[in-house]
Amino acid sequence: xNQARFIELHEQQWLLLEVLCNEQxxxxxxxxxxxxxxxxxxKHYQPKSLYEEQILVLPPxxxxxxxxxxxxxxxxxxxxxAEARRYSPYLIERLSILVEQAHQAFYRPVHVYGDSALSxxxxxxxxxxxxxxxxxxNWLWLSSLLFYGPLLAMIIVIQFRPEFVYSVLSPDSVSGMxxxxxxxxxxxxxxxxxxxxSKMFGFYIFxxxxxxxxxxxxxxxLGIGSLFTLLFNGLHIGAVAGHLTHLGYSxxxxxxxxxxxxFELTAIALSGAAxxxxxxxxxxxxxxxxxxxxxxxxxxSVRIMGGVAIMxxxxxxxxxxxxxxxxxxxxxxxxxxxxxWLLVTGYFAFVGRRSDESSNPALEMEPQAERLTDKRxx
Amino acid sequence: MxxxxxxxxxxxxxxxxxxxxxxxxxxxxxxxxALIQGVLLFLLGIxxxxxxxxxxxxxxxxxxxxxxxxxxxxxxxxxxQTPGKKVxxxxxxxxxxxxxxxxxxxxxxxxxTVDFLPFFYILxxxxxxxxxxxxxxxxxxxxxxxxxxxxxxHIARIPHAEPAAPPIALTAREQQSIxxxxxxxxxxxxxxxxxxxxxxxxxxxxxxxxxxxAASDRIVSIANYLVGRR
Numbered sequence: 080x081n082q083a084r085f086i087e088l089h090e091q092q093w094l095l096l097e098v099l100c101n102e103q104x105x106x107x108x109x110x111x112x113x114x115x116x117x118x119x120x121x122k123h124y125q126p127k128s129l130y131e132e133q134i135l136v137l138p139p140x141x142x143x144x145x146x147x148x149x150x151x152x153x154x155x156x157x158x159x160x161a162e163a164r165r166y167s168p169y170l171i172e173r174l175s176i177l178v179e180q181a182h183q184a185f186y187r188p189v190h191v192y193g194d195s196a197l198s199x200x201x202x203x204x205x206x207x208x209x210x211x212x213x214x215x216x217n218w219l220w221l222s223s224l225l226f227y228g229p230l231l232a233m234i235i236v237i238q239f240r241p242e243f244v245y246s247v248l249s250p251d252s253v254s255g256m257x258x259x260x261x262x263x264x265x266x267x268x269x270x271x272x273x274x275x276x277s278k279m280f281g282f283y284i285f286x287x288x289x290x291x292x293x294x295x296x297x298x299x300x301l302g303i304g305s306l307f308t309l310l311f312n313g314l315h316i317g318a319v320a321g322h323l324t325h326l327g328y329s330x331x332x333x334x335x336x337x338x339x340x341x342f343e344l345t346a347i348a349l350s351g352a353a354x355x356x357x358x359x360x361x362x363x364x365x366x367x368x369x370x371x372x373x374x375x376x377x378x379x380s381v382r383i384m385g386g387v388a389i390m391x392x393x394x395x396x397x398x399x400x401x402x403x404x405x406x407x408x409x410x411x412x413x414x415x416x417x418x419x420w421l422l423v424t425g426y427f428a429f430v431g432r433r434s435d436e437s438s439n440p441a442l443e444m445e446p447q448a449e450r451l452t453d454k455r456x457x
Numbered sequence: 458m459x460x461x462x463x464x465x466x467x468x469x470x471x472x473x474x475x476x477x478x479x480x481x482x483x484x485x486x487x488x489x490x491a492l493i494q495g496v497l498l499f500l501l502g503i504x505x506x507x508x509x510x511x512x513x514x515x516x517x518x519x520x521x522x523x524x525x526x527x528x529x530x531x532x533x534x535x536x537x538q539t540p541g542k543k544v545x546x547x548x549x550x551x552x553x554x555x556x557x558x559x560x561x562x563x564x565x566x567x568x569x570t571v572d573f574l575p576f577f578y579i580l581x582x583x584x585x586x587x588x589x590x591x592x593x594x595x596x597x598x599x600x601x602x603x604x605x606x607x608x609x610x611h612i613a614r615i616p617h618a619e620p621a622a623p624p625i626a627l628t629a630r631e632q633q634s635i636x637x638x639x640x641x642x643x644x645x646x647x648x649x650x651x652x653x654x655x656x657x658x659x660x661x662x663x664x665x666x667x668x669x670x671a672a673s674d675r676i677v678s679i680a681n682y683l684v685g686r687r
Contacts, residue, residue: 080685081683081684081685082636082683082684082685083684083685083686084685097609104536130609151469152469155467155469155470155471158471159470159471165629165630165632165633166633166636167633167636167637167640167684168633168637169637169640169641172607173609175473175474175607176607176608176609177609178467178469178471178473179473179475179554179607180609182467182473182554182555183536183550183554183555183556186553186555186556187555187556188555188556188557188558188559275510275513276510276514277510277511277513277514277515278510278511278513278514278517279514280514280518281513281514281515281516281517281518281521282514282517284517284518284521285517285518285520285521288521288525289521289524289525292525292567292570293570295567296567296568296569296570296571297570297571299568299571299594299598300571300574304571357598370597373597373598374598374600377564377598377599377600378560378564381560381563381564381567381599382560384563384567385559385560385563
């Protein structure tokens with residue numbers, strides 16, 4: 080078949096596929112086409128572009144009834160034919176761009192767990208996130224060791240050797256901390272006026288979550304970044320807690336931090352776990368190539384980070400609006416703090432288990448493929 | 458063979474050539490995005506703190522979102538293009554040529570911090586130099602690639618002319634050259650068109666060289682014949 084005849088025979092299909100691709104990727108274009116078609120029917124409507132002109136030439140029922148997957152495969156075949164028959168480069172280029180667009184529209188990411196973003200989020204937090212954490216629990220143990228280890232050690236050491244606090248903190252920041260949690264002070268916690276809870280909420284989100292993200296990302300450097308951040312933060316927090324306890328500020332410090340500690344400390348440990356997994360996949364790839372090991376572990380650890388981001392936001396919320404109130408007595412704060420720790424532990428221990436499932440992590444199956452072709456619409 | 462072209466085979470058995478975007482365009486796109494982020498933050502920084510501490514809190518949240526999620530949100534909702542990338546006509550894709558998903562986009566943008574190290578994307582630059590398709594560390598881990606986005610074009614029309622059979626047998630490549638010449642004719646000045654047509658000596662040597670565009674006309678006639686208008 081010669082090129083002129085080939086174009087003549089198939090051009091309408093190509094145009095149709097182009098319209099379908101555009102409308103798959105930009106659903107708002109469907110409505111716009113309808114309004115143009117209506118206008119066209121009503122009176123003389125001047126198309127604004129060549130593309131528009133061609134759309135209006137296509138019979139509307141052809142677009143409505145089109146079978147996108149079949150059409151896509153057919154145009155793929157046209158491209159192969161055009162290449163094999165050495166048709167002109169322009170024609171091949173046009174078909175190749177069309178196939179590229181259709182490829183993207185056809186295999187685009189969709190929410191497999193439901194129709195809306197909301198149901199995808201619910202699915203993530205009731206299934207994917209806790210299950211992923213359970214499957215990677217060994218990394219969480221490792222990062223917890225690296226984080227809580229120095230933290231507790233520092234608290235204990237400072238009770239006996241108070242001068243140790245200056246090995247981690249500068250004298251300036253030590254006196255700053257002392258001023259904040261001084262039982263004689265008017266406001267406990269970071270310095271603030273009464274109306275500034277919202278400001279601190281923003282600050283905690285910005286500051287703490289960024290630290291968490293960096294803890295994870297720096298894990299790519301063979302795990303060294305995450306390792307360092309975990310140890311450093313452990314020592315730092317331990318030094319502050321140890322020093323204030325030693326000074327006898329326990330009644331102001333501990334009730335303040337206990338509320339948000341469950342979310343915040345767990346989120347830091349999880350960021351570290353995700354970063355360590357990333358870095359160690361390069362160091363110890365097992366039977367995979369180093370690059371393949373990195374790809375596989377990156378996919379899993381980013382899932383953890385999605386959940387971690389939300390945990391940081393919750394920690395910030397509690398820290399800004401709950402921890403800072405002085406109307407509530409210490410006893411209640413300790414109780415709530417303990418309940419929140421139970422909640423976090425229970426969440427990761429139990430949410431997302433199937434009823435028939437044993438607790439053997441090896442039996443937990445990979446969640447469904449992330450990306451499926453959405454055929455429901457056709 | 459150009460080594461900036463990454464060929465991807467689709468499940469339908471078709472090969473798609475993707476042209477990888479290099480350091481220069483990507484840094485310009487990044488600069489544009491940084492500029493937009495800067496302006497956004499500047500405007501919010503003026504407007505929000507006037508609402509008092511509550512506004513300050515909102516502002517800090519905005520800083521956080523714009524810092525970390527500006528690229529992610531655009532890459533998801535604008536099909537792989539942040540505004541800067543859109544201006545530069547480049548696009549983030551997964552290595553199989555499909556659009557980025559949440560996981561991949563979050564990964565490549567969280568790992569930006571590492572690419573930035575020790576300062577101003579030095580690691581990312583080194584990674585782009587040594588990886589095959591100009592990929593920074595974030596791209597490598599997220600399995601993504603940044604490519605030029607080809608925009609849809611319409612079939613170039615060959616001007617109609619009386620078809621003429623070529624006087625000698627042409628190879629497939631030669632036929633292709635002649636057809637694409639005719640398709641691009643409107644892009645040449647008449648003089649240039651004539652000059653190019655004269656290069657195909659065996660096809661035009663019998664022509665009278667005096668007339669202005671005889672050779673060009675002849676090649677277009679042959680192109681008409683080759684695409685089958687006979």
